[in-house]
Amino acid sequence: MVSQKEFTDAAFNQLLGEGKLMASRCKKCGALHLPPKPICVNCQEGDMEWTILKGKGKLAAFTTIAVGLPRMIQEGYGRDNPYCSGIVELEEGPRISARILDVDARNPQKLKVGMPLVVDFLERGEGENKRTLLAFKPV
Amino acid sequence: MYVKKRRLGRGVAIVGAGVSKFGSFSDKTSRDLFIEAFNELKQSVDRGIDPKDIEALYLGNHIGEYCEGQSLMAPIIAGYLGMIPKPATRVENACVSSGVALREGIIAIASGLYDIVLVGGVEKMTTLSTEGVTDALGSALDALYETPAGFTFPGIYAAMATTYMDKYGAKEEHFMKVAIKNHNNGALNPKAQFNTTIKDIMNGRIAKAKQKGQPIPTWVDEMEFLKDPKANPVVAWPMKLFDCSPITDGASCLLLVAEEVAKSFTDTPVYVIGTGQGSDYPLYEREDMTTILAAKFAAQEAYAMAGVKPEDIQIAEVHDCFTIAELVGIEDIGFFSPGGAIKAIEEGLTARDGAKPINTSGGLKSKGHPVGATGTAQAAEIWLQMRGQAGARQVPDKDISLALTHNVGGSGPTCAIHIYERR
Numbered sequence: 001m002v003s004q005k006e007f008t009d010a011a012f013n014q015l016l017g018e019g020k021l022m023a024s025r026c027k028k029c030g031a032l033h034l035p036p037k038p039i040c041v042n043c044q045e046g047d048m049e050w051t052i053l054k055g056k057g058k059l060a061a062f063t064t065i066a067v068g069l070p071r072m073i074q075e076g077y078g079r080d081n082p083y084c085s086g087i088v089e090l091e092e093g094p095r096i097s098a099r100i101l102d103v104d105a106r107n108p109q110k111l112k113v114g115m116p117l118v119v120d121f122l123e124r125g126e127g128e129n130k131r132t133l134l135a136f137k138p139v
Numbered sequence: 140m141y142v143k144k145r146r147l148g149r150g151v152a153i154v155g156a157g158v159s160k161f162g163s164f165s166d167k168t169s170r171d172l173f174i175e176a177f178n179e180l181k182q183s184v185d186r187g188i189d190p191k192d193i194e195a196l197y198l199g200n201h202i203g204e205y206c207e208g209q210s211l212m213a214p215i216i217a218g219y220l221g222m223i224p225k226p227a228t229r230v231e232n233a234c235v236s237s238g239v240a241l242r243e244g245i246i247a248i249a250s251g252l253y254d255i256v257l258v259g260g261v262e263k264m265t266t267l268s269t270e271g272v273t274d275a276l277g278s279a280l281d282a283l284y285e286t287p288a289g290f291t292f293p294g295i296y297a298a299m300a301t302t303y304m305d306k307y308g309a310k311e312e313h314f315m316k317v318a319i320k321n322h323n324n325g326a327l328n329p330k331a332q333f334n335t336t337i338k339d340i341m342n343g344r345i346a347k348a349k350q351k352g353q354p355i356p357t358w359v360d361e362m363e364f365l366k367d368p369k370a371n372p373v374v375a376w377p378m379k380l381f382d383c384s385p386i387t388d389g390a391s392c393l394l395l396v397a398e399e400v401a402k403s404f405t406d407t408p409v410y411v412i413g414t415g416q417g418s419d420y421p422l423y424e425r426e427d428m429t430t431i432l433a434a435k436f437a438a439q440e441a442y443a444m445a446g447v448k449p450e451d452i453q454i455a456e457v458h459d460c461f462t463i464a465e466l467v468g469i470e471d472i473g474f475f476s477p478g479g480a481i482k483a484i485e486e487g488l489t490a491r492d493g494a495k496p497i498n499t500s501g502g503l504k505s506k507g508h509p510v511g512a513t514g515t516a517q518a519a520e521i522w523l524q525m526r527g528q529a530g531a532r533q534v535p536d537k538d539i540s541l542a543l544t545h546n547v548g549g550s551g552p553t554c555a556i557h558i559y560e561r562r
């Protein structure tokens with residue numbers, strides 16, 4: 001048993017804070033759910049277990065954002081300093097949205113769908129507001 | 140994908156339509172905008188409508204809380220129309236709010252509950268800054284797993300664009316061609332927010348530079364203009380300013396009636412013969428990120444109900460909130476094969492004088508996108524085209540008897556499709 005936690009967003013985030021990217025797996029049909037879901041969307045059964053993912057994958061879709069969310073503007077991003085957001089396809093199959101770090105967001109033409117990535121964990125906020133965000137970076 | 144063939148309990152027709160001017164109006168609220176659309180609707184009913192006969196209102200509104208601090212918009216609008224105490228319901232389904240309001244009105248009439256229903260939508264967006272609108276529309280994404288990754292609404296469509304480019308070889312130029320086409324149509328639509336071609340915008344900037352004695356830009360055509368990052372900056376690559384629909388104030392509405400009473404309002408009703416609605420996961424969970432399952436499902440449901448095929452449809456209004464969305468949209472409704480939209484835009488097939496005219500209104504790109512009002516505004520364009528009342532932008536050489544609207548919400552988790560017939 002990898003974790004006894006319930007299959008909630010809170011648990012997913014707590015596990016991210018521990019440096020673990022974890023999905024829920026349906027014990028009946030084997031379908032993987034990332035982020036974790038308590039009910040299998042494939043067979044609609046509710047008997048799930050936690051499974052840890054290796055954190056390796058490839059870039060499936062991306063963008064470099066010049067007009068960002070207020071939170072990202074506070075982090076110093078903007079029209080002259082875009083950031084990269086992407087969708088990563090994990091080796092195990094599921095895809096997830098994540099910040100894409102350590103890439104040249106000013107030259108998006110150089111980024112390629114399919115480029116190999118590895119998981120990273122981004123700490124934001126202090127004290128009670130502390131939160132770990134999912135990120136990926138080039139291998 | 141199996142889609143059940145459904146049918147309406149009885150037929151439904153549009154007998155009137157109204158659209159406010161779309162744009163940025165600092166002195167107008169949602170109420171003023173909706174009344175402007177409603178006044179036009181009253182004028183459009185050939186044999187007139189006594190507002191007292193309207194039995195219910197379904198009103199699309201997406202971000203009233205953010206823009207005007209106003210939720211529960213429907214009874215407020217009903218109060219301004221003299222409809223109290225009749226039922227008024229707000230439909231919030233992001234950019235497909237009024238597309239679903241239309242569907243709810245159809246269902247209410249088809250069920251036999253009402254004979255005469257007002258459906259419409261309104262959005263007053265320019266009270267917010269660009270950043271404020273980005274934040275408000277971003278609330279239609281997956282707040283737990285998309286926004287923490289930094290995604291904005293343009294950003295999600297931009298991500299879709301990168302997969303579409305990777306899979307089908309689309310180039311940034313193809314997106315630009317969608318914008319040029321839709322502005323060419325919007326230039327002929329007096330209600331459009333950007334009632335001008337991109338070429339005229341370009342020429343305007345050149346003239347302004349000359350007048351001010353500034354260095355004169357050297358763009359030779361609108362494509363060069365769009366490739367200049369100073370003229371067309373990136374919002375979320377590969378989506379640039381001219382790939383994005385604008386921030387718009389506007390309202391639109393339709394008068395729906397039971398088929399059996401339609402002819403007492405007009406000799407030329409527009410019958411709604413197909414309605415479909417679908418849902419999909421957030422982008423990251425979709426099996427194929429170059430298509431929107433909600434739209435494909437809704438389209439199949441609407442086609443099955445109407446008993447027609449994509450090749451039978453003569454024109455369509457397609458949800459071009461971003462230029463990539465129009466390319467994906469015309470594939471999802473079956474007009475073109477997957478990836479086939481690239482050739483279609485290259486060859487001008489979707490131009491107003493092409494084989495399959497798309498967005499004769501100017502689309503969301505040029506006409507404007509007051510999100511809650513967009514769905515019924517699309518239907519209002521079809522109403523005009525089918526009755527030969529679209530003026531300078533009337534589709535040439537076609538008598539329009541079958542048409543379709545494709546209205547998508549958020550990044551594609553929701554979609555409503557309607558098929559219209561003029562008999």
Ligand SMILES: [Zn+2]
Pocket residue numbers: 026027028029030031040041042043044045
């Ligand atoms: Zn299962």
